Amino acid sequence: MSYTQHQKTRSLAFTSLGHFVNDGNFLLISLLLVYYLAVPQVNLAFVALMAAGYNLISGLSSIAVGYVADVTGKDGHLISLGIFLQAVAIFLFAMPFRYPDYWFQSVLTGSILLGFGQAFYHPLGASILRSTYGAAKAPLVMGINGSMGSIGRAMIPFVLAVMILSFGKFYGFVFLSVYTVIGAILILLGLFDFRKEGVLPKQKHTKEKTPAGREYWIFMSFLSTVIFLRSVFMGGSVLYIGRYLFDIFGSEFLLALFLALTLIPPIIGQPLLGAITTLKGGRFATNLTGITSTIFFMLFLLTTNPIAMGLFFMVFSFMGFSLFPVMLGYIGQQVREGQGSVSNSIAWGLGNSLGFAVGALVMTFWTGMYGIPSGMWLMLAFGAVSTIIFISFRPDLNK
Numbered sequence: 201m202s203y204t205q206h207q208k209t210r211s212l213a214f215t216s217l218g219h220f221v222n223d224g225n226f227l228l229i230s231l232l233l234v235y236y237l238a239v240p241q242v243n244l245a246f247v248a249l250m251a252a253g254y255n256l257i258s259g260l261s262s263i264a265v266g267y268v269a270d271v272t273g274k275d276g277h278l279i280s281l282g283i284f285l286q287a288v289a290i291f292l293f294a295m296p297f298r299y300p301d302y303w304f305q306s307v308l309t310g311s312i313l314l315g316f317g318q319a320f321y322h323p324l325g326a327s328i329l330r331s332t333y334g335a336a337k338a339p340l341v342m343g344i345n346g347s348m349g350s351i352g353r354a355m356i357p358f359v360l361a362v363m364i365l366s367f368g369k370f371y372g373f374v375f376l377s378v379y380t381v382i383g384a385i386l387i388l389l390g391l392f393d394f395r396k397e398g399v400l401p402k403q404k405h406t407k408e409k410t411p412a413g414r415e416y417w418i419f420m421s422f423l424s425t426v427i428f429l430r431s432v433f434m435g436g437s438v439l440y441i442g443r444y445l446f447d448i449f450g451s452e453f454l455l456a457l458f459l460a461l462t463l464i465p466p467i468i469g470q471p472l473l474g475a476i477t478t479l480k481g482g483r484f485a486t487n488l489t490g491i492t493s494t495i496f497f498m499l500f501l502l503t504t505n506p507i508a509m510g511l512f513f514m515v516f517s518f519m520g521f522s523l524f525p526v527m528l529g530y531i532g533q534q535v536r537e538g539q540g541s542v543s544n545s546i547a548w549g550l551g552n553s554l555g556f557a558v559g560a561l562v563m564t565f566w567t568g569m570y571g572i573p574s575g576m577w578l579m580l581a582f583g584a585v586s587t588i589i590f591i592s593f594r595p596d597l598n599k
Contacts, residue, residue: 203332207394211332212341214390215325216348218279219524221383222321223349224356224376225286227459228314229254229560230442231357232293234452235369241300242307245564250311251439252560257315259553265319266327266545275324276391280384282320287380289314294373318553323544326528328394339482339529343474346524350466353521354459361456419534420543424551426590427527430490431555433583434520436563437497440572447572448504462510465518474525482530483594485522490587493520494580501576523552 203211229251236242265282269275292310296303329345330338356376364372445455477485493516500512528544535543559579566575 208332210390211328211394212345214276214387215279215328216345217383217390218283218321218325218387219345219349220352221283221380221387222286222318222352224352225290225314225318225380226353227357227438227442228290228293229311230439231360231456233440234442234446234455235364236296236303238369239296239300239303242296242303245568246304247307248439248560248564250307251435252557252564254311254315254318255435255553255555255557255560257312258318259549259557261316262319262323262545262549262553263542266323266542266549269324269327270542274394275328276394277388278320279324279391280388282317282324283380283384283387285313285317287377287384289317290373290380291377294370294377297368297370297373319549322524322528322552323548326524326532326544328391330532335532337478338532339474339477339485339525340471341474342529342532343471343477343525346470346474346522347467349524350463350470350521354461354463354467358456358460361453365453416535420546422593423527423531424547426486426586427523427547427551428555428558429582429586429589430523431552432559432562433494433579433586435556435559436579436582437559437576439560440563440567440575444572444576448509449506458506458510458513462513463517463521465514466521469518469522470525473519473522474529477526477529477533482526482533485526486530486590487587489519489522489526490583490590494583494587497580497583501573501580 229247232247233244236244236247265278269278289310292306292313295306299306325345326338326342329341333341360372360376363375366372367375441459442455445458446452449455449458473485473489476488496512496515497520500509500516503509503512527547531543531547559582563575563579566578
C-alpha cells in the first residue's frame with residue numbers, strides 16, 4: 201500500500217504526540233512511591249506490587265491489541281483509546297490525596313486501567329511507522345518519534361512537580377489527567393482516517409520468514425527473552441529510582457529535577473540510535489545499547505556524588521531508553537509486512553511489559569528484605585545476562 205507524503209507526515213506527527221503523552225507516564229508509579237509518603241493510609245508495598253500488576257496486564261493484553269490492530273488496520277483509534285484509559289487511571293491515582301480512606305480501591309482500579317492503557321502505544325505506533333515509511337526507513341523515523349517520547353519522559357515528571365508545588369498533589373495529578381485526555385482526543389482526530397494494510401493472506405509453507413514458520417518463532421522467542429531480561433533490569437531499577445534518589449537528596453523537587461535533566465539525552469539518542477539501526481542494523485545497535493547501558497548504570501551505583509551520578513545516568517538513559525527505535529526497528533527489519541503489530545506486541549507484551557512486571561515484583565520483595573541499593577545491583581545483573589545472551593546467539597531471519 202502506497203502512502204502520500206502528507207499521510208506519512210501526519211502519521212509521524214500524531215504517533216509522536218502519542219509517544220510524548222504515553223511515555224510522560226513512564227515514571228508514574230515510581231513517583232507515586234514518593235508522593236504517597238504524604239498519605240499515611242497508603243501501603244507503599246502494595247503500590248509497588250501494582251507496578252508489577254499493571255505491567256502484567258499490559259503484557260498479556262498487548263497480544264490481543266496487536267491482533268485486533270492487524271485485522272482491522274485501525275491502529276490510530278486503538279492508540280487514542282489506550283491514552284484515554286491512562287488519563288482515567290491518573291485521575292484515580294489522585295484520589296488518595298483527597299480521599300485517603302479509599303486509597304486501595306483507587307490504586308487498584310487505576311493500576312488495572314493503566315495496564316490496559318499501556319498495552320497500546322508502542323507496538324501500534326511502531327507498526328504505523330513501519331507501514332507508512334517501510335522497513336528500511338522505519339528505524340530512523342521511529343528514532344525521531346521516540347525522541348518525543350523521551351521529551352515526555354523527561355518533562356512531565358518535572359511539570360508535575362511544579363504543579364504540585366503550586367496547587368498541591370491532588371490538583372497536580374488532576375492536571376496531568378486532563379492533559380492526557382486532551383492528548384487522546386487530538387490523536388483520535390489526527391489518525392481517525394488512517395488505515396494500514398491488514399494481515400497477509402495465508403502463504404504456502406516455505407523456508408521464507410513466514411509468520412508461522414519455525415525460523416520466525418525461534419527468532420521471536422529469542423528476541424522476546426532478551427527484551428524480557430533487559431526489561432526486568434529496567435523495570436525494577438526504574439520503579440525504585442525515585443526512592444533511591446530521594447534517600448540520597450532528601451527532596452522531592454531535587455529528584456524531579458535530576459530525572460528531568462538526566463532524561464534529556466534520549467531526546468537526541470533515540471533518533472541517533474534509530475539512524476544507527478538503519479545504517480548498521482538492529483543487531484549492532486542492540487549490542488551497543490545493551491553493553492553501554494549496563495556499564496554506565498554500574499558506574500552510577502558506585503558513586504553518591506551528584507555530578508558524577510548525573511553524568512553516568514545521562515549516558516545510561518541515552519543508551520537504555522532506546523527499545524522503541526532499536527528493538528522494534530530490528531523486528532521491522534526482520535519480519536514481513538502485515539505482521540508488524542502482532543510481532544511488536546509479542547516482543548513488547550511478552551518481553552518488555554512482562555519483564556517490567558517481574559522486575560517490579562522481584563525488586564519489591566528484595567528491597568523489603570535487603571534494601572533498595574542492593575536491589576539495584578540485582579537488577580543490573582539481569583541487564584548483564586540479557587546482553588551476554590544477545591551477543592552469544594544469532595537466530596536472525598535475514599542472515
